[in-house]
Amino acid sequence: MFTGIVSDLGEVIEVDEQADGLRRLTVVCSYDPGTIEIGASIACSGPCLTVVACGRRGDRGVFAMDVAAETLRVTTAGTWRSGTKLNLERSLRLGDELGGHLVSGHVDGIAELQSRENLPDMARLSLRAPHALSRFIASKGSVALDGVSLTVNEVAGDTFSVLIIPHTLKVTTFGGLRAGARLNLEIDQMARYAARLLEAAQPH
Numbered sequence: 283m284f285t286g287i288v289s290d291l292g293e294v295i296e297v298d299e300q301a302d303g304l305r306r307l308t309v310v311c312s313y314d315p316g317t318i319e320i321g322a323s324i325a326c327s328g329p330c331l332t333v334v335a336c337g338r339r340g341d342r343g344v345f346a347m348d349v350a351a352e353t354l355r356v357t358t359a360g361t362w363r364s365g366t367k368l369n370l371e372r373s374l375r376l377g378d379e380l381g382g383h384l385v386s387g388h389v390d391g392i393a394e395l396q397s398r399e400n401l402p403d404m405a406r407l408s409l410r411a412p413h414a415l416s417r418f419i420a421s422k423g424s425v426a427l428d429g430v431s432l433t434v435n436e437v438a439g440d441t442f443s444v445l446i447i448p449h450t451l452k453v454t455t456f457g458g459l460r461a462g463a464r465l466n467l468e469i470d471q472m473a474r475y476a477a478r479l480l481e482a483a484q485p486h
Contacts, residue, residue: 283374284325284385286424286431288454290370292326294362295344303351306334307362308344311370315343323387325371327428327455328466329357330387357389357466358428367455369429384471385426391415393427393467395459396441405446406435407459411467416440418469426468430454 296308309326315336318324322333324345331347338344354360362368391412399406409427411419419425419442423434432444451457459465 284330284371284387284429285374286371286385286426286429288369288371288430288450291453291455292368292370294364294366294368295339296346297362297364300348303354305349305354305359306346307349307359308335308346309368309370310339310342310344313343313345313370313372315345318343318345323373325369325373325385325387325429327358327368328387328389328426328468329353329359330373356391358392358464361464367458369454371429385429385431385468386471387429388468389466390469391467392464395461395463395465397461398459401445403448405451405456405459406443407446407456408441408443409465410441413440415467415469416442424470427465428455429466430456 290312292309292311294307295310298306300306315338318333318336320333320335323330324333326347331349333345334348336343336345349359393409393411396408396410416439419434419437421434421437425432425434427444430450435443435445446456
Protein backbone atom coordinates (compact mmCIF):
# COMPACT_ATOMS: atom_id res chain seq x y z
CA MET A 283 0.00 0.00 0.00
CA PHE A 284 1.01 3.61 -0.62
CA THR A 285 -0.24 7.09 0.27
CA GLY A 286 0.29 8.98 -3.00
CA ILE A 287 2.91 11.23 -1.36
CA VAL A 288 5.96 11.25 -3.64
CA SER A 289 9.24 10.83 -1.76
CA ASP A 290 11.72 11.05 -4.64
CA LEU A 291 11.98 11.90 -8.33
CA GLY A 292 13.74 9.09 -10.18
CA GLU A 293 15.02 8.78 -13.73
CA VAL A 294 15.11 5.75 -16.01
CA ILE A 295 18.69 5.14 -17.10
CA GLU A 296 18.46 1.71 -18.74
CA VAL A 297 15.77 -0.23 -20.60
CA ASP A 298 16.52 -3.88 -21.38
CA GLU A 299 14.19 -6.23 -23.22
CA GLN A 300 13.85 -9.61 -21.56
CA ALA A 301 12.25 -12.86 -22.66
CA ASP A 302 8.45 -13.30 -22.93
CA GLY A 303 7.63 -9.60 -23.26
CA LEU A 304 9.35 -8.71 -20.01
CA ARG A 305 11.23 -5.41 -19.80
CA ARG A 306 13.82 -4.57 -17.14
CA LEU A 307 14.05 -0.90 -16.19
CA THR A 308 16.87 0.57 -14.13
CA VAL A 309 16.13 3.77 -12.23
CA VAL A 310 18.51 6.18 -10.52
CA CYS A 311 17.21 7.77 -7.34
CA SER A 312 18.16 9.41 -4.05
CA TYR A 313 17.19 6.42 -1.89
CA ASP A 314 19.96 4.73 0.08
CA PRO A 315 20.27 1.32 -1.63
CA GLY A 316 21.23 -0.18 1.72
CA THR A 317 17.63 0.38 2.83
CA ILE A 318 16.08 -1.30 -0.24
CA GLU A 319 15.54 -5.04 -0.07
CA ILE A 320 15.23 -7.28 -3.11
CA GLY A 321 11.52 -7.98 -3.48
CA ALA A 322 10.50 -4.60 -2.03
CA SER A 323 7.67 -2.68 -3.67
CA ILE A 324 8.18 0.82 -5.07
CA ALA A 325 5.44 2.80 -6.79
CA CYS A 326 6.86 4.25 -10.01
CA SER A 327 4.56 6.96 -11.40
CA GLY A 328 1.60 4.85 -10.35
CA PRO A 329 2.30 1.14 -10.88
CA CYS A 330 3.60 -0.85 -7.91
CA LEU A 331 6.74 -2.59 -9.13
CA THR A 332 9.06 -5.13 -7.47
CA VAL A 333 12.76 -4.45 -6.97
CA VAL A 334 14.93 -7.19 -8.50
CA ALA A 335 18.33 -5.53 -8.07
CA CYS A 336 19.80 -2.45 -6.39
CA GLY A 337 23.15 -0.75 -5.91
CA ARG A 338 24.93 2.53 -6.51
CA ARG A 339 25.92 4.63 -9.48
CA GLY A 340 28.34 7.25 -8.23
CA ASP A 341 26.77 9.00 -5.27
CA ARG A 342 23.20 7.95 -6.10
CA GLY A 343 21.23 4.79 -5.59
CA VAL A 344 19.84 2.66 -8.39
CA PHE A 345 17.27 -0.10 -8.48
CA ALA A 346 15.93 -2.33 -11.23
CA MET A 347 12.50 -3.85 -11.71
CA ASP A 348 11.01 -6.23 -14.26
CA VAL A 349 7.85 -4.91 -15.91
CA ALA A 350 5.48 -7.55 -17.29
CA ALA A 351 3.75 -7.33 -20.66
CA GLU A 352 0.34 -6.58 -19.10
CA THR A 353 1.71 -3.61 -17.14
CA LEU A 354 3.48 -2.35 -20.25
CA ARG A 355 0.16 -2.55 -22.10
CA VAL A 356 -2.27 -0.97 -19.63
CA THR A 357 -0.07 1.74 -18.10
CA THR A 358 2.31 4.36 -19.46
CA ALA A 359 5.25 2.12 -18.53
CA GLY A 360 5.32 0.90 -22.12
CA THR A 361 6.48 4.37 -23.19
CA TRP A 362 9.20 4.84 -20.57
CA ARG A 363 12.64 5.30 -22.03
CA SER A 364 16.09 6.35 -20.82
CA GLY A 365 15.63 9.85 -19.42
CA THR A 366 11.98 9.39 -18.38
CA LYS A 367 11.34 10.96 -14.97
CA LEU A 368 9.28 8.96 -12.48
CA ASN A 369 7.44 9.85 -9.28
CA LEU A 370 8.67 7.40 -6.65
CA GLU A 371 7.13 6.27 -3.38
CA ARG A 372 8.22 3.42 -1.15
CA SER A 373 5.58 1.16 0.36
CA LEU A 374 3.72 2.21 3.49
CA ARG A 375 4.85 0.72 6.78
CA LEU A 376 2.68 0.24 9.84
CA GLY A 377 2.88 3.40 11.91
CA ASP A 378 3.74 5.69 8.96
CA GLU A 379 1.77 8.89 8.59
CA LEU A 380 -1.01 8.60 6.02
CA GLY A 381 -0.59 11.97 4.36
CA GLY A 382 -2.55 11.40 1.16
CA HIS A 383 -5.07 8.57 0.73
CA LEU A 384 -4.73 4.81 0.50
CA VAL A 385 -3.25 3.95 -2.90
CA SER A 386 -2.73 0.37 -4.05
CA GLY A 387 -0.37 0.96 -6.96
CA HIS A 388 -2.78 -0.90 -9.28
CA VAL A 389 -3.49 1.40 -12.22
CA ASP A 390 -7.10 1.42 -13.42
CA GLY A 391 -6.57 3.27 -16.68
CA ILE A 392 -4.90 6.20 -18.38
CA ALA A 393 -6.14 9.79 -18.20
CA GLU A 394 -5.20 12.32 -20.88
CA LEU A 395 -4.31 15.89 -20.00
CA GLN A 396 -6.67 18.13 -21.98
CA SER A 397 -5.36 21.49 -20.83
CA ARG A 398 -3.13 23.20 -18.29
CA GLU A 399 -3.92 26.61 -16.85
CA ASN A 400 -1.03 28.27 -15.07
CA LEU A 401 -2.22 30.27 -12.08
CA PRO A 402 -0.14 32.32 -9.62
CA ASP A 403 2.13 29.65 -8.07
CA MET A 404 -0.28 26.88 -9.05
CA ALA A 405 -1.59 24.99 -12.06
CA ARG A 406 -5.07 23.72 -12.90
CA LEU A 407 -5.02 20.50 -14.90
CA SER A 408 -8.07 19.37 -16.85
CA LEU A 409 -8.05 15.67 -17.72
CA ARG A 410 -10.25 13.18 -19.51
CA ALA A 411 -10.75 9.81 -17.83
CA PRO A 412 -11.75 6.60 -19.60
CA HIS A 413 -15.56 6.55 -19.72
CA ALA A 414 -15.80 3.35 -17.66
CA LEU A 415 -13.90 5.01 -14.80
CA SER A 416 -15.46 8.48 -14.81
CA ARG A 417 -18.37 7.39 -12.59
CA PHE A 418 -15.87 6.72 -9.77
CA ILE A 419 -14.53 10.31 -9.85
CA ALA A 420 -16.37 12.87 -7.74
CA SER A 421 -15.79 16.50 -6.78
CA LYS A 422 -13.79 16.69 -3.52
CA GLY A 423 -12.96 13.00 -3.85
CA SER A 424 -9.48 11.54 -4.31
CA VAL A 425 -7.59 10.18 -7.30
CA ALA A 426 -4.00 9.17 -7.87
CA LEU A 427 -2.37 10.50 -11.04
CA ASP A 428 1.07 9.13 -11.87
CA GLY A 429 1.24 8.02 -8.25
CA VAL A 430 0.35 11.42 -6.77
CA SER A 431 -2.60 11.72 -4.38
CA LEU A 432 -4.83 14.59 -5.50
CA THR A 433 -8.22 16.04 -4.60
CA VAL A 434 -10.66 16.39 -7.48
CA ASN A 435 -11.76 19.97 -8.05
CA GLU A 436 -14.55 19.80 -10.64
CA VAL A 437 -16.18 17.03 -12.67
CA ALA A 438 -18.12 17.31 -15.94
CA GLY A 439 -18.88 14.05 -17.72
CA ASP A 440 -15.62 12.23 -18.37
CA THR A 441 -13.56 15.36 -17.65
CA PHE A 442 -12.24 16.37 -14.26
CA SER A 443 -9.82 18.97 -12.94
CA VAL A 444 -7.25 19.11 -10.16
CA LEU A 445 -5.24 21.99 -8.69
CA ILE A 446 -1.51 21.45 -8.27
CA ILE A 447 0.19 23.40 -5.48
CA PRO A 448 3.74 24.82 -5.81
CA HIS A 449 5.35 22.08 -3.70
CA THR A 450 3.86 19.32 -5.87
CA LEU A 451 4.93 21.11 -9.06
CA LYS A 452 8.47 21.23 -7.68
CA VAL A 453 8.93 17.69 -6.35
CA THR A 454 7.01 15.65 -8.97
CA THR A 455 6.92 15.32 -12.75
CA PHE A 456 3.89 17.63 -12.87
CA GLY A 457 5.97 20.75 -13.35
CA GLY A 458 6.70 19.72 -16.93
CA LEU A 459 3.29 18.39 -17.94
CA ARG A 460 1.74 19.69 -21.15
CA ALA A 461 -1.56 19.07 -22.94
CA GLY A 462 -1.63 15.61 -24.49
CA ALA A 463 0.32 13.98 -21.68
CA ARG A 464 -0.97 10.57 -20.57
CA LEU A 465 -1.07 9.83 -16.84
CA ASN A 466 -1.65 6.63 -14.92
CA LEU A 467 -4.98 6.89 -13.13
CA GLU A 468 -5.97 5.01 -9.98
CA ILE A 469 -9.44 5.70 -8.65
CA ASP A 470 -10.17 5.91 -4.94
CA GLN A 471 -10.74 2.44 -3.49
CA MET A 472 -13.61 3.72 -1.35
CA ALA A 473 -15.40 4.92 -4.49
CA ARG A 474 -14.96 1.49 -6.06
CA TYR A 475 -16.38 -0.31 -3.04
CA ALA A 476 -19.28 2.14 -2.71
CA ALA A 477 -20.21 1.59 -6.36
CA ARG A 478 -20.03 -2.19 -5.91
CA LEU A 479 -22.28 -2.05 -2.84
CA LEU A 480 -24.81 0.06 -4.73
CA GLU A 481 -24.80 -2.41 -7.61
CA ALA A 482 -25.31 -5.33 -5.22
CA ALA A 483 -28.26 -3.51 -3.60
CA GLN A 484 -30.09 -3.05 -6.89
CA PRO A 485 -33.01 -5.45 -7.43
CA HIS A 486 -32.34 -8.11 -10.02
